[in-house]
Amino acid sequence: MTYPTQPTASHYINGQYVEDTAGAEIPVIYPATGEVIATVHAGTETVVDKALAAAKAAQPAWAAMTGRERGRILTRAAQIIRERNYDLSVLETWDTGKPLQETLVADATSAADALEYFGGLAGSLTGEHIPLGENWAYTVREALGVCVGIGAWNYPTQIACWKASPALACGNTMVFKPSETTPLCALKIAEILTEAGAPPGVFNVVQGMGETGAQLVTDPRVAKVSLTGSVPTGKRVYSAAASHMKHVTMELGGKSPLIVFEDADIDNAVGGAILGNFYSSGQVCSNGTRVFVHSAIKEQFLTRLAERLKGAVIGDPMDEATSFGPMVSERQLEIVLGYIAKGKAEGARLITGGNRLETGGFFIEPTVFADVTDEMTIAREEIFGPVMAVLDFTDEDEVIERANATDFGLSAGVFTRDLSRAHRVIGKLQAGACFINSYNDAPVEAPFGGVKASGVGRENAKAAIEHYSQLKTVFVRMGDVEAPY
Numbered sequence: 001m002t003y004p005t006q007p008t009a010s011h012y013i014n015g016q017y018v019e020d021t022a023g024a025e026i027p028v029i030y031p032a033t034g035e036v037i038a039t040v041h042a043g044t045e046t047v048v049d050k051a052l053a054a055a056k057a058a059q060p061a062w063a064a065m066t067g068r069e070r071g072r073i074l075t076r077a078a079q080i081i082r083e084r085n086y087d088l089s090v091l092e093t094w095d096t097g098k099p100l101q102e103t104l105v106a107d108a109t110s111a112a113d114a115l116e117y118f119g120g121l122a123g124s125l126t127g128e129h130i131p132l133g134e135n136w137a138y139t140v141r142e143a144l145g146v147c148v149g150i151g152a153w154n155y156p157t158q159i160a161c162w163k164a165s166p167a168l169a170c171g172n173t174m175v176f177k178p179s180e181t182t183p184l185c186a187l188k189i190a191e192i193l194t195e196a197g198a199p200p201g202v203f204n205v206v207q208g209m210g211e212t213g214a215q216l217v218t219d220p221r222v223a224k225v226s227l228t229g230s231v232p233t234g235k236r237v238y239s240a241a242a243s244h245m246k247h248v249t250m251e252l253g254g255k256s257p258l259i260v261f262e263d264a265d266i267d268n269a270v271g272g273a274i275l276g277n278f279y280s281s282g283q284v285c286s287n288g289t290r291v292f293v294h295s296a297i298k299e300q301f302l303t304r305l306a307e308r309l310k311g312a313v314i315g316d317p318m319d320e321a322t323s324f325g326p327m328v329s330e331r332q333l334e335i336v337l338g339y340i341a342k343g344k345a346e347g348a349r350l351i352t353g354g355n356r357l358e359t360g361g362f363f364i365e366p367t368v369f370a371d372v373t374d375e376m377t378i379a380r381e382e383i384f385g386p387v388m389a390v391l392d393f394t395d396e397d398e399v400i401e402r403a404n405a406t407d408f409g410l411s412a413g414v415f416t417r418d419l420s421r422a423h424r425v426i427g428k429l430q431a432g433a434c435f436i437n438s439y440n441d442a443p444v445e446a447p448f449g450g451v452k453a454s455g456v457g458r459e460n461a462k463a464a465i466e467h468y469s470q471l472k473t474v475f476v477r478m479g480d481v482e483a484p485y
């Protein structure tokens, strides 16, 4: 244990670390070994109140700055993040267990992309001029106020920045509650934002479990809640926010289809299926975990997939040669093992994997089931682990209907050399983030989010601005007012 993972204190409020040991202890467990590497405390009512008060007090002055001034601070933070990419990636690995090979390119870098992108947009957030004959109206894009961000545990740095960047660019302030499973990374982002020049109170971090999140969601000082989490939590948070008429963004779970047609380039399709099922040990919301493969190429696909999976390097996440790490927690490990047992019990054919690795950490082998049918539990429920379900199909209309037969609607992918078919099929799939001959790309320039139970609103791209600002309309009469009496 050489890396100093114990943060200065549990929370970050008003530009400073804050501790209150009266809050419940939250152990931070390194998933590769099961060791406790740090301890933070859940925010007490006093801490939550302090954070919200700081965000509320800071917001008017932050919104009164020009967009370009706010943008400059976000851009500076992006630059600092890039300079410290290695250390931030190591911290992300300790927090989540994801291999350093991944975190070096996908976490702090994605956070920096978001800060840079929205930093660049901040100076051009304008309204419009609406001519109305002699009169006219104009709109002003205004901040919402205090926003609450609540994170999941799979991408702690990225989630904090995907929420903070558009929120802060629009002149809002934020209180962010990381997942209790991965509390460390957001604190570093808060420190860096202060260092980049964000005034105290603009971005605050409060630790805690669901109760702390619930307390933040219902506070009257809060204008908007953005959650990344599971569908059941999303429903609870959405209804709590609705009862106070707050804005929401809900980035929730999925059970996304990945359709491989008979004319697909098999190696590319296998590569897409690997990225869409085993990256981050399968702990990615948009994963294409229902892989529909045309019967004509199914065995060829499975053979190639099993061969390629032998190339996965499972082991110490700190070793840059490792490409497959542990589950984030023992609880997640148990959940995934439970699904593997159900897959076997319900008659799916185990192609590869299926076992826990006895390493002391929370490792499960990359697992593939074939001959999966639509009714099986592993084809219906989000597993959030390295378990791929391969289903057969023969007909385009049939596979579209089956792909859409789910309450989820986060992502969908199609592999085919026939581009007319690719666009036709994607056009009929009920999903927010889709891929043609690719899987799981999430550049900040493109909107990301789900339909149906997978969410409300969009993160990233210009679309996110709509979700962190509101329009004020001003009607201007140029002549006299004609009143009836």
Ligand SMILES: NC(=O)c1ccc[n+]([C@@H]2O[C@H](COP(=O)([O-])OP(=O)(O)OC[C@H]3O[C@@H](n4cnc5c(N)ncnc54)[C@H](O)[C@@H]3O)[C@@H](O)[C@H]2O)c1
Binding pocket: 150, 151, 152, 153, 154, 155, 177, 178, 179, 180, 208, 209, 210, 211, 212, 213, 214, 215, 217, 227, 228, 229, 230, 231, 232, 233, 234, 236, 237, 250, 251, 252, 253, 254, 284, 285, 286, 382, 384, 410, 450, 455
């Ligand atoms: N769509 C996306 O962008 C996206 C990205 C990553 C993860 N996810 C989803 O997240 C889930 C995995 O993450 P998780 O297990 O941390 O999710 P979770 O729903 O258990 O928790 C998410 C967050 O909500 C908080 N929370 C729980 N109850 C709450 C309540 N009543 N009020 C306010 N906050 C509350 C938790 O403390 C945590 O910070 C998966 O379903 C995955 O698909 C979605």
